[in-house]
Amino acid sequence: MTLEPPVLTASSVVIITREGGLAHFPGLGRPRRIACADCSEVQRQALQRLLVDMAHRCGGDRRSGGADRRVFRICLDEGRQARQWTLEIAEEQAPDALIALWKRGEVGTSS
Structure with a gap:
């Protein structure tokens, strides 16, 4: 698996899940799906x-934290092909833009 993500196309679908933590809340664990076909070119970039x-x-840092680590x-899915790329990032390392995507499901820059 390559570290660098493939170039997003109109057929790309980005799936974001948040896992771990002390408590499980099914609604919060629901994956967020971003279909690049629904995004403008600016949003896709x-x-x-x-x-x-x-x-x-x-x-590539995959150190294990503890049971309460999120x-x-x-x-990244590309249509009918198998998953092409996967990245796992600790919540404390996550950029604000990723957290915004998780909370609002919107593509763009963080505020």
Whole structure:
């Protein structure tokens, strides 16, 4: 698996899940799906920059924290093909833009 994400296309779907923590709340654990076909070119480019930034920030660090550690898992699906790319990033390392995507499900820059 490559660290650098593939280039997003109109057929790309980004799936964001948040896992871990002390308590499980089913509604909060629901994956967020971003269909790039529903995004403008500007939004798709912003999402691409965010994925690249997270890949560089994470640097392949997969240290285990503890039972209460939360992580975001970002997966990239390309239509009928198998999952092409996956990244796991600890919640404390997550950029504000990823947290905004998780909370609002919107593509763009963080405020």
